[in-house]
Amino acid sequence: MFSSARVFGGLEAERSDYLTSQFVIVPVPYDATTTYRSGTRDGPRAIIDASLQMELWDLELGCEPADHGIHTFPEVEPHLGSSKLMVERVRDVVAGVISDDKVPIMIGGEHTLTAGAVEACGAVYPDLAILYLDAHADVRDPYLGAEWNHASALRLSIGAIRRGRAVSEVPVVAVGIRSAAAEEADYIRENELRVVLAQEVAETRYGGMSARDRMWDEVLERLGPREAPLYISVDLDCLDPSVIAAVGTPEPGGLDWYEVTSLLRRACERFKVVGADVVELAPDEGPVAGTFAAAKLVYKLVGYIGNRAQGGSSD
């Protein structure tokens, strides 16, 4: 039942060897602070299992993104001390991947872990921006609770970059938001965070694809100049529960599959994506179709980031 060699996509050695791979999947089965439904600790294993069923050919891109090389790390062991220590453990693992000039893609696990990966990327790329896809604003004050918490994941991530930076400005856009506390609304206003509500996205459906892509371009411009380093964090609950119900905290009225992939593709074409994550899958909480969608989304990221890196500058 427990295979020691779990390789994303079931790739053969030539396309999954660490030395030659451009991408490294970092599985982190950790969910100590999720509040509503637990089970995101089973997410990484389920995503890798589902990835074995994927076709490696990508019809949209007309290639096999696996050719870029995808190495799969063993699962990062949960730290039993505190979520803060766990975030630091993720930071150290991701820092190692970055220093070997590879793109880490963390699969969670709860969203708190993002703060560690972002800190590692921010240490190497001080002008790092964050594109954050989520149903929830995730900007609760982390110091009100005893622990670093998934409901503070974006605020912790912004803090992690600010610590290493001379200026306090961090380019951030949060997309898909449809749930926030009053305290979070205050934080968003005071910090002039650009938030794209899921409702705004839904309204562009009636204006067709060009309205959608104009919105994405406007959003991405806020993250900095072309070629700037970007970290992408995808909480799977940004998607509508009809796409993925198997998340810790589902919210109705989410983004559809093509809305998310079109945003990710445009972001990857415009920026130098130096790290990414796909978090919060709780496989036992919904149909297996959601787990499969999560695996496909990870693979989409590989294709979008890898193809651009291969093609060099888009100018």
Ligand SMILES: [Mn+2]
């Ligand atoms: Mn989140």
